[in-house]
Amino acid sequence: MKLKQLASAVILATSAVTAVAVSPLATAATYDLTLAPVQDKSFFNFAQSIDNTGTMVVVSESEYNPPIDLSILDFENELFTDRFEDPEAVQQGVFSNADYQALYAYVVNGRSGSNGINILIQSLATYRSYHGDTVTADLIPGFDVIDETFEDYTRSAYSQVNDSVGGDFFVGAGSTPFFKVDYTDEDSNEFTYIVNDTLTQAFVEANGVTTALPPTMPGDTGINGFSEAFAINEPLQVAGWGSVALTEDYQTDIDECYDDETRGDTPVELCIYNLARSITAGSYRRAVTWQLDAQGNVLSSTQYGMVFEPAEDEDSTGYTSTAYAINNNGIAVGTSHTGERIIYTLPGGRAAYYANIVAATFANGETTELLPREENLSSSAVDINDDNWVVGTVLRENNGVARNQMFIYNIDSGESEYPQGFFQTAAVTPRAINNNGIVVGEGEYESDVQTGRQLRAFMYDMNVGEFVDLNTLLTCEQREQYTLVTAMDINDNDEIIANARYISTQRYITGEEVLTDAGDTVETDRVVAVKLTPNSTGSIEQCDGVEEAPYERQGASASWYGIALLSLLAVFRRRVKK
Incomplete structure (x- = not known):
């Protein structure tokens, strides 16, 4: 339900400074911080959601010890082996730390190089999802399958889980696993292509079983459409989007x-793979809700x-509607294009035209605009609680520059x-609102x-109007170690x-x-997912050496682990479960 657009590069670039306090108000509770139990799986991991059972969903990035298929690598090529x-030893599967790093870099950078996708190189998923408490974490594989060669998942299919109940x-959403296609062309050249048949499709995992949530395209089109799921409520209604129809040309x-x-001289699997990568340009993307049964069907x-x-004569493939959240009343919220273009200036940029989007509700088959359009450049709804309070952002200009501002609307x-x-x-970017009227997110x-x-x-209590820096609610010892950059979700236990x-x-x-x-x-620098648990016996600590905000920038540190190896731009969308 939340529109999350934070990856490790983004977070580090906007947080690499010493934590500074905003004085909390007296009524604020304190919190205990616990690391999500996925630190042994990857260097970077990201918070997604937490439901009322306390179950957390976390996404890990570029996990340790990925399986490398040595059989498709050219060990006769000195340009390859010189690294x-x-x-x-590498050819025999015996790796030093440095050689494993170099091999991983070759696969990742070779697959997604500057000249586009290299379909002759193995594909490794950047992101996989886990669920658990503060002690253990279990994989949510999505559509991935066990590979007999490695006796483990292929780790070629990404899974990005956004919500749970x-x-x-x-x-969430994920891709299907990649597979090999051996092909001999008309000139007798032999190739092994590494492709799959679905790049992004929504799914639900219910009691350990993964079920696809297909888009609503009519009939057999010959290709799997795109879809993503962002939120699920207690009546097992899911909110997201899907490619609902194809253009005639596509x-x-x-x-x-x-x-x-x-x-032409190409295997059908490769032809479909290449087409699937361009499906967003050949399909109509609309908000979708799915009703599930108790088995996830x-x-x-x-x-x-x-x-x-x-x-009727307008190319509307670029116009979309998307549902990011759904409450237990069955009301979904999200965004819709308006068909208009507006001009504004973003921070650090020049005035430009942008397609206009507005916050919208999706219920009983109807799409309804939420806010007065004339008051904002654009708007987006990211969450809704069971009292029908909607939280999101509006884009407004201040001194000629447009920035997001939080809105709360009933x-x-x-x-x-x-x-x-x-x-x-x-x-200010909110991410979630719970049934207690507390909003969490991040702010400049x-x-x-x-x-x-x-x-x-931040945490904002709409009942009393308190806007609090969550860092100030940690102990001084925790504040010396961690800087809370964004709060992604909050459940009804706060x-x-x-x-x-x-x-x-x-x-x-x-x-x-x-x-x-x-x-x-x-x-x-490292980015990790953490759980914050209310501490009813704690007290707000005044920490020595902590400045009062707003503060003067103190110089950013952006040292990077494997910056050439990691795909650090991702769009995480998530939603909070009520």
Whole structure:
């Protein structure tokens, strides 16, 4: 339900400074911080959601010890083998830390190089999802399968889980596993292509069984559509989006893939794979809700249009509607294009035209615009609680620059509120609201710069109007180690799952520590998921040496583990379960 657009690069770039306090109000509770139990799986991991059972969902990035298929690598090529300390050992599957790192770098960078996707190189998923408490974590594999060669999952299929309910149902999106296609072309050249047939499809995992939540395209199109699921409620209704129809030209391209005479000198699997990568340009993407049964099977689905109807002769593939959250009343919220273009200036940029989007509700088959359009440049709804309070962002200009501002709106009464962040012009991005009327998210935290402002996690209690820096509710010892950058979700027990930055020992892709020639460890910035648990007996601590905000930037540190190895731009969308 939350629109999450934070990856490790983004978080570190906007948080690599010493934590500084915003004085909390006296009524604020304190919190105990616990690391999510996935630190042994990957160097970077990200908070997604926490439901009322306390079950957390976490996404790990570029996990340790990925399986490498040596059979498709060219060990006769010196340009390839020269990167290793011991090429013969590597060919036999015996790796030093440095050689495993170099091999992983070759696969990841070779697959997604500057010239596009190299379909002859193994594909490794950047992200996989886990659920658990503060002690154990279990994999949510999505569509991945066990590979007999490695006696483990292929780790070629990504899974990004966004929400859960009851600790048993998990929804998100993922790809299908990649597989080999051996092909000999007309000139007798032999190739082994590494492809799959679905790049992104929504799924639900119910009691350990994964079920696809298909888009609502009619009939057999010959290709799997795109879909994503962001939220699930207690009645087992799921909110997301799907490709609901194809353009005529795109359907013609699909048909030609299956025709030996029109496909050309290429296998059908590769033709479909290449087409699937461009499906967003050949399909109509609309908000969708799915109704599940107790086993996670789809009973029905409803697609929702936009707040306007495009002209019949208009190319409307670029217009979308998306549902990010759904409450237990069955009301979904999200965004819709309006068909209009507006001009504004973003921080650090120039005035430009942008497609206009507005916050919308999706219920009973109808799409409804939420806020007065004339008051905002754009708007987006990211969550809704069971009292029908909606939280999201509006884009408004201040001194000629457009920044996000938080809004809270009640569907029943029409009441609205626009809370200020850490200072007057600070951008604020909410992520979740619980049934206690508490909102969490992140806000810009320094006022003396115009671009690249630092971020801090906040908690806002709409009942009393308190906007609090969550860092100030930790102990001084925890604040010395961690900086809470964004709070992603909050349940009805006021437990919070958040992303934190802290300094950690740099590690190889094997998980082993990186050592200098002198045998010393190397420290670097890290982003990790943490759980914040209310402490009814705790008291707010005044920490020595902590400045009062707004503050002056103190210099950013952006040392990077494997920056050339990691795909650090991701869009995480998540939602909170009520």
